[in-house]
Amino acid sequence: MKSLWDDKAAAACNNALELRAYTSRLLGQSDDLVLHGGGNTSVKDAAENIFGEREEILYVKGSGHDLKTIGTDGFAPTRLEKLQRLAELDSLGDIDMMRELKTSQIDPKAPAPSVEAILHAIIPFKYVDHTHTDAVVTITNTQGGEARLKEIYGDDVLVLPYVMPGFILAKQVYEATKDLDWSRYRGIVLLHHGVFTFHDDARVSYENMIDLVNQADEHIRKNATYTVADDALAGLGALDFARLRKQVSEERGGPMVGRFRRLGVAALDNAADSARRGPVTPDHVLHTKRVPMLMTGDAEADVAAFAAEYRGYFDEFTDGELICLDTAPRWGVLPGKGVATFGINGKRLRVCSDIIDHTSKAIQWGEQLGGWQALPAKDIFELEYWELEQAKLKNQAAAGGLEGRVAVVTGAASGIGRATVELLVEQGACVAGIDIDSSVSDVSNSPLYVGVQADLTDSGQVESALSTAVLHFGGIDILVSNAGSFPASSFLADTTDEAWSAALGLNLDSHFKVLRAAIPYLKEGIDPAVVFNASKNTLAPGPGVGTYSVAKAALTQLARVATLELAPDGIRVNVLHPDAVFDTGIWTAEVLQARADKYGLTVDEYKRRNLLATEISSLDVARAVLRLADDSFACSTGMQLTIDGGNERTV
Numbered sequence: 146m147k148s149l150w151d152d153k154a155a156a157a158c159n160n161a162l163e164l165r166a167y168t169s170r171l172l173g174q175s176d177d178l179v180l181h182g183g184g185n186t187s188v189k190d191a192a193e194n195i196f197g198e199r200e201e202i203l204y205v206k207g208s209g210h211d212l213k214t215i216g217t218d219g220f221a222p223t224r225l226e227k228l229q230r231l232a233e234l235d236s237l238g239d240i241d242m243m244r245e246l247k248t249s250q251i252d253p254k255a256p257a258p259s260v261e262a263i264l265h266a267i268i269p270f271k272y273v274d275h276t277h278t279d280a281v282v283t284i285t286n287t288q289g290g291e292a293r294l295k296e297i298y299g300d301d302v303l304v305l306p307y308v309m310p311g312f313i314l315a316k317q318v319y320e321a322t323k324d325l326d327w328s329r330y331r332g333i334v335l336l337h338h339g340v341f342t343f344h345d346d347a348r349v350s351y352e353n354m355i356d357l358v359n360q361a362d363e364h365i366r367k368n369a370t371y372t373v374a375d376d377a378l379a380g381l382g383a384l385d386f387a388r389l390r391k392q393v394s395e396e397r398g399g400p401m402v403g404r405f406r407r408l409g410v411a412a413l414d415n416a417a418d419s420a421r422r423g424p425v426t427p428d429h430v431l432h433t434k435r436v437p438m439l440m441t442g443d444a445e446a447d448v449a450a451f452a453a454e455y456r457g458y459f460d461e462f463t464d465g466e467l468i469c470l471d472t473a474p475r476w477g478v479l480p481g482k483g484v485a486t487f488g489i490n491g492k493r494l495r496v497c498s499d500i501i502d503h504t505s506k507a508i509q510w511g512e513q514l515g516g517w518q519a520l521p522a523k524d525i526f527e528l529e530y531w532e533l534e535q536a537k538l539k540n541q542a543a544a545g546g547l548e549g550r551v552a553v554v555t556g557a558a559s560g561i562g563r564a565t566v567e568l569l570v571e572q573g574a575c576v577a578g579i580d581i582d583s584s585v586s587d588v589s590n591s592p593l594y595v596g597v598q599a600d601l602t603d604s605g606q607v608e609s610a611l612s613t614a615v616l617h618f619g620g621i622d623i624l625v626s627n628a629g630s631f632p633a634s635s636f637l638a639d640t641t642d643e644a645w646s647a648a649l650g651l652n653l654d655s656h657f658k659v660l661r662a663a664i665p666y667l668k669e670g671i672d673p674a675v676v677f678n679a680s681k682n683t684l685a686p687g688p689g690v691g692t693y694s695v696a697k698a699a700l701t702q703l704a705r706v707a708t709l710e711l712a713p714d715g716i717r718v719n720v721l722h723p724d725a726v727f728d729t730g731i732w733t734a735e736v737l738q739a740r741a742d743k744y745g746l747t748v749d750e751y752k753r754r755n756l757l758a759t760e761i762s763s764l765d766v767a768r769a770v771l772r773l774a775d776d777s778f779a780c781s782t783g784m785q786l787t788i789d790g791g792n793e794r795t796v
Contacts, residue, residue, distance in 0.1 A: 146175065146177065146355055146358055146359055146362065147355070148351070148352050148355050149171045149174060150168075150171065150348050150351065150352065154167060155167060155347075155348070160190075161188050161190045161271070161347075162188060162190065162204050162217050162220065163217055164188075164347045165186060165187070165188035165204060165217075165220065165272065165347065166215055166216050166217050166219070166220070167347075168186070168272070168274070168347050168348070168350070168351045169186040169206070169212045169215050169274075170212065170213065170214070170215060171351060172184060172186065172212050172274060172276055172351065172354065173211060173212030173213030173214070173215065174213065176499065176503070177278060177279045177280070177358075177503075178276040178277070178278050178279075178354070178358065179212050179213075179276050179277060180277070180496075180499055180500060180503065181211070181432075181496045181499065181500075182209065182210070182211045182212075183212075183276075183277045183428065184206075184212050184274075184275050184276040184277055184339070185205065185206040185212075185259040185261050185265070185275050186205075186206050186212065186272075186273065186274050186275065187203055187204060187205040187206065187220075187262075187265040187272070187273045188203075188204050188220075188271060188272050188273075188347075189201065189202070189203055189204075189225060189270075189271050190202055190204065190271075192222070192251070194251070200224060200225075200251075201224075201225040201226060202222050202223065202224065202225060202251065203222075203223050203224075203225045203228060203262065203265060203266050204220040204221070204222050204223075205220060205221055205223060205258050205259050205261075205262045205265050205266075206219065206220060206221070206259050207219050207220060207221045207255065207256025207257060207258065207259070208221075208256055208257040208258070208259055208260070209256060209257075210256060218255075219256065220255070220256075221250055221252075221255045221256050221257060221258040221259070221262070222250065222251045222252055222255055223246065223249040223250050223251070223258050223262060223266075224249045224250075224251065225266055227245070227249045228246075228249055228262055228263050228265075228266035228267075229263075229266050229267055231245055231263050231266075231312070231315075232263050232264075232266070232267045232315050232316060232319040233319075234312075234316075236312075237312040238312075239311055239312070239531070239532050239533050240532060240533075240536075242260075242263070242311055242312045243257070243260075243533065246258045246260075246262055246263075249262075260310055260311045260533060261275065261310060261311070261314070261315070263311075263312060263315035264314055264315040264318055264341075266315075267315065267318065267319050267322075268318075268327075268341065268343050269327055270327070270343035270344055270345055270350070271344070271345040271346075271347075272343060272344055272345070272346070272347045272350040272351075273341060273342075273343045273350065274341065274342045274343070274350050274351060274353075274354050275339060275340070275341045276339055276340055276354060276358075277338070277339040277340075277425075277426050277428065278339065278340055278354075278357075278358045278361070279425070279503055279506065279507055280358050280361035280362040280365055281294070281334055281339070281340050281357065281358065281361045282337065282338070282339060282425055282426050282507070283361075283365065283425065283506075283507040283510050283511055283514075284297075284361055284364070284365070284514065285334070285336040285337050285338075286337060286423075286425065286507065286511055286517060286518055286519050287511045287514040287515045287516060287517065287518055288515040288516045288518050289515050290336070290514075290515075290518070291304055291336060293364065293514070294334055294361075297360050297361060297364050298331075298334075298357070298360065300329065301329070301330060301331045301332075302330060302331060302332050302333065302334055302357065303321070303322070303325070303330050303332075303333045303334070304333075304334045304336065305317060305318065305321060305333060305334070305335055305336065306336050307335065307336045307337040307338055307427075307520060307524065309527060309528065309531070310338070310428075310528075311533070314335070314338075318333065327343075331353045331356070331357065332353060332354070332357050334357075337426060337427065337519070337520050337524075338426055338427070339426065340354065340357055340358070342354040342357065365510050365514070368513060368514055369509070369510045369513035369514055370509075370513070371409055371505075371506045371509035371510055372409030372412065372509065373408070373409060373502070373505075373506070374406060374407050374408060374409065375407050375408070375409045375411070375412045376407060377412065378407040378411055378412055378481060378482055378483050379481055379482045379483075380405075380407055380482055380483055381405050381479060381482055381483060381485075381616075383611070383612040383615040383616050383666070384615075384665050384666065384669070385442070385444070386403065386405045386485070386615060386616055386619065386620075387615050387619065387620040387621070387665075387666050387669040387670075388444045388669050389403070389440075389444040389447070389448070389477075389485065390402070390403040390487070390619035390620045390669075391444075391620065391669045391670070391671065392444045392445055392447075392448040393448055393473050393474060393487050394473075394549070394671055395448075396448050396449075396451075396452050396471070396472060396473040396474075397471045397472075397473035397489070398471065399489065399549060400489075400548070400549030400550050400622070400671045400672075401473065401487045401488060401489055401549050401619070402487070402488055402489075402490065402491055402494045402549055402550075402551055402575045402618050402619045402620075403485055403486065403487045403488075403494070403618070403619030403620075404485065404486050404487075404494060404498050404616070404617055404618065404619065405483055405484070405485045405616045406483055406484055406486075406498075406616075407482075407483040407484075408483060408484040408501065408502070408505040409505055409506075409509055410478065410484065410504070410505035410508050410509060411478055411479060411480055411481065411482060411483050411484050412481070413480075413508070413509065413512060415512075416478055416480040416481075417439055417478070417480050419508055419511075419512055419517050420436075420437055420478045420508060421436040421437060421439065421478070422436075422508075422517050422518065422519050423435060423436065423519025423520055423521075423522070423525055424500075424504065424519060424525065425500075425503060425504050425507045425519075427520060427524060427525055427528035427529075428528065429500050429504070430525050430528055430529045431528075431529065431534055432475065432493070432496050432497045432500055433475045433476055433497055433500055433501065433504070434455065434474060434475045434476075434529075435458065435522060435525045435526070435529065436454075437474065437475075437476040437477045437478045437484075438450075438451040438474035438476070438477035438478075438485075439451075439477070439478060440477045440478060440479035440482075440485065441479075442479070447477070448473070448474065451472070451473075451474045451477075452472035452473070455472045455474075456469065456472055458522060458526065459526075461522075462522070462523055462526040462527075462530075463530075467530050470529070470530075473487070474487060475487050475488070475497050476497060476501050484501060484505065486498045486501050487619070489548065489549055490548040490549055490573055490575075490593075491548075491573070491574075491575040491591070491592050491593030491618075492592055492593070494575070494592070494618075495592040546572050546573065546775050546776075547569060547572040547573045547574035547623075547774070547775060548573035548574070549573075549671070550573075550574050550575070550622040550623060550671055550672070551574065551575045551576075551577070551614070551615075551618040551619060551620050551621055551622050551623070551670075552569050552574045552575070552576045552577070552621075552622065552623035552624070552625060552774065553576075553577045553578075553579065553611065553614055553621050553623070553624050553625065553659075553663065554566050554569070554576060554577070554578050554579070554625040554627060555579045555580070555601055555625065555626055555627050555628040555655070555659055556579075556580055556601075556627040556628030556629060556678075557576075557578025557579060557580050557585050557588055557596065557627075558578070558580035558582040558584050558585040558588060558596075559580075559582070559584075559729065559730050560726070560728070560729030560730055560731075560763050561627055561678060561723065561726060561729060561763045561766045561767065562578065562580065562625075562627045562628070563578075563588055563763070564762075564763035564764045564766070564767040565625055565627065565763075565766070565767040565770050565771075566578050566588050566589060566594065567588075567589065567767070568764070568767040568768065568770070568771055569623070569625075569767075569770075569771065569774070570589055570591050570593045570594055572771060572775075573593070574593065574623065574774075575593045575594075575618040575619075576589075576593060576594050576595075577594075577595050577596075577597055577610075577613070577614030577617065577618060578594065578595070578596045578597070579596075579597045579598075579599050579601065579610045579614075579628075580596070580598065580599075580628070581598065581599065581600050581601065582598070583598050585597065585598055586598070595613075595614065595617050595618070597610045597613050597614060601628050601651070601655035601658065601659060602650045602651060602654060602655050602658070604658050604662070607655075607658045607659055607662050608662045611659075611662050611663055611666065615666055620666055620669055620670055620671070621663055621666035621667055621670055621673075622667075622670040622671045622672060622673055622674070623670075623673070623674050623675075623676070623774045624659070624660070624663050624667065624674075624675045624676070625676050625678070625770055625774070626656045626659055626660060626675065626676070626677045626678065627678040628651065628655055628656075628659075629651060629652045629678065630648075630651050630652065630731070631690075631693060631731040632644065632647070632648045632690075632692050632693055634689040634690060635689060635691070635692070636688065636689055636691070637691045640691060640692060644692065645692055648692035648693060648696055649692065649695070649696045649699075652692075652693060652696035652697060652700065653696040653697075653699050653700050653703070656677065656700055656703065657703060660675065660703070660707060663675075664711070664716075667711070667714070667716050668714050668716070670716075672715075672776065672779070673714075673715065673716040673717070674716070674717045674718075674719070674773060674774050675704075675707065675711070675716060675717065675718045675719070676719055676720075676721060676770050676773045676774060677700060677701070677703075677704045677718070677719070677720045677721070678721050678723065678766070678770075679697045679700050679701045679704070679720050679721065679722050679785075680693070680694075680697040680722055680723065680724065681722050681723065681724030681725075681787065681789050681792060681795060682694040682697050682698075682724075683697045683698045683700075683701045683722055684722060684787075684794070684795040685792065685794035685795050686698070700720075701720055701722075701785065704718050704719075704720045704783075705783060708782050708783035709783075712782060717773075717778070717779075717781065717782040718782055718783065719773045719778070719781065719782060719783070719784045719785070719786065720784070720785045720786070721766060721769055721770065721773070721785075721786055721787075721788055722785060722786065722787045722788065722789065722795070723761065723765075723766045723787075723788040723789065724755075724761065724787070724788070724789035724790075724792060725752065725754070725755070725761055725789060725790070726761050726762065726763055726765075726766060726788075727752050727760065727761070727762075728762050728763050729763060737751065737752075753790075755789055755790030755791050755792055756790060756791025756792065756793065756796075757790040757791050758790070759790045760790075761788060761789060761790055765788055766788050769786060769788050773786070
């Protein structure tokens with residue numbers, strides 16, 4: 146790991162807090178140091194209060210902020226002296242601690258201070274950096290890990306046993322360092338937790354962190370290797386994974402999304418044991434639970450076994466007043482095949498998946514360094530059911546309407562398909578967009594989206610694309626069959642066999658191939674729904690557009706048959722008939738002008754040539770898709786809905 150310090154960027158900082166934010170972002174650039182909001186940093190400075198007096202202030206990372214992107218507004222300014230006095234107390238409950246931290250703030254609008262604020266306050270240096278670096282924490286999770294750390298660092302680093310974060314940790318450090326000379330130390334290692342470095346110079350504190358991590362990393366690389374992903378693993382069939390994801394969702398009592406990958410930890414000879422000894426650091430339990438589900442390939446039995454095991458774990462350590470969290474797994478190991486991760490929505494899935502990437506690496510390292518040895522279950526339980534974490538869960542925002550559900554949208558690279566992707570993602574759904582255009586990968590940079598390039602007229606490519614979507618997000622709950630094209634105008638007498646076949650190939654055949662391949666997944670879906678994008682031409686064809694009109698009419702009939710066949714499985718099938726959606730690729734400025742000229746209208750008049758005299762957009766159609774996909778029409782199937790502003794030919 147190299148220092149990212151840049152003299153020019155540092156010189157552009159106008160004060161200590163700006164420099165603190167800058168070096169915090171340097172730490173945040175590496176997932177090997179901090180993941181998804183982990184770690185914290187601080188700087189001590191002085192500020193003038195309302196009485197004109199100079200006050201010593203600790204600016205500590207605010208709860209909920211991420212070191213990767215943090216700015217000066219992400220720090221909580223707190224009165225340093227008060228925090229230092231708190232460390233002198235014999236005891237302080239968690240809720241009382243948070244109240245005192247809040248009352249120590251000089252700005253009530255600032256974020257809540259990190260639970261490690263008291264610890265930052267008692268370290269007698271201007272800058273303090275704290276990370277959960279993989280290399281160091283992995284070593285602490287191995288047999289003989291503490292001795293290894295002392296061998297690596299000598300007397301330059303203070304090594305302390307694990308205790309709960311917050312006041313207990315601050316008190317531990319306070320007592321351990323009262324009679325020590327701080328100048329002899331470059332850092333503190335908290336076993337199973339992380340690393341603190343500190344200095345009165347921001348660069349030195351930051352680069353001390355890099356140096357300590359590199360020393361640990363060098364030791365590991367001399368003694369261990371790891372495989373990120375192992376293609377030799379057998380993997381898991383997409384349909385089997387869809388069934389597993391449904392079982393996990395049912396165990397939780399609400400929809401969950403999932404991902405399956407061939408991570409190296411599953412290739413270990415003792416994966417069933419080593420992967421289930423506990424997390425890299427206790428904080429991870431909030432996203433992953435203590436251990437993964439051991440998978441055998443029997444989805445129902447595997448989920449039931451995990452749930453029973455989790456209830457036993459809860460019963461063993463509860464004080465009788467705690468409320469058990471849901472018993473659904475957050476990850477699972479299928480030895481010899483791969484690893485599954487789960488989340489209540491796409492963002493939580495990404496967090497869990499990222500953590501398990503690092504967990505896979507750490508376990509592989511740990512097994513070669515003497516054996517992976519995480520904290521005892523009781524310590525993990527105390528963090529998982531810590532009252533501060535429980536309070537955070539209670540304050541979480543309500544789930545969006547489509548959170549935990551998975552949609553597939555064809556023709557996603559532009560027009561109606563793109564607008565539909567964007568709206569579904571906005572509503573919390575995980576979305577796989579499929580299109581022959583490679584730009585489908587760029588439709589959204591949200592973790593809730595994946596783009597898959599495929600020719601939808603090719604059955605093999607369709608099946609492969611859907612398999613990719615299912616392994617990436619866990620299943621298919623919503624199918625938006627939207628792909629299509631508007632062929633050049635041609636009277637029937639002038640239409641070639643090739644033109645006829647090409648038009649029906651995309652506008653009809655591809656929809657059949659997508660539906661056929663999706664049906665097994667939809668049967669394992671959650672509140673499954675299919676929405677076909679047909680056309681006004683189904684109801685009101687026009688001369689010169691025979692191939693398009695016939696394809697869309699046949700598509701509607703396909704949807705009607707699907708309605709009858711899929712209803713017993715609870716799968717709703719509905720059809721949209723848009724018309725004159727002018728912000729799609731087929732309506733170039735030249736085509737619009739030509740059509741307007743044909744009717745003796747201006748372009749604007751032509752766009753509004755409907756009963757409501759309104760212009761129809763891709764977003765209008767996407768909104769209709771959303772309502773047919775969510776529970777707005779939970780009791781409707783076989784419905785045909787026009788999105789055309791009203792047309793006297795279809796009324």
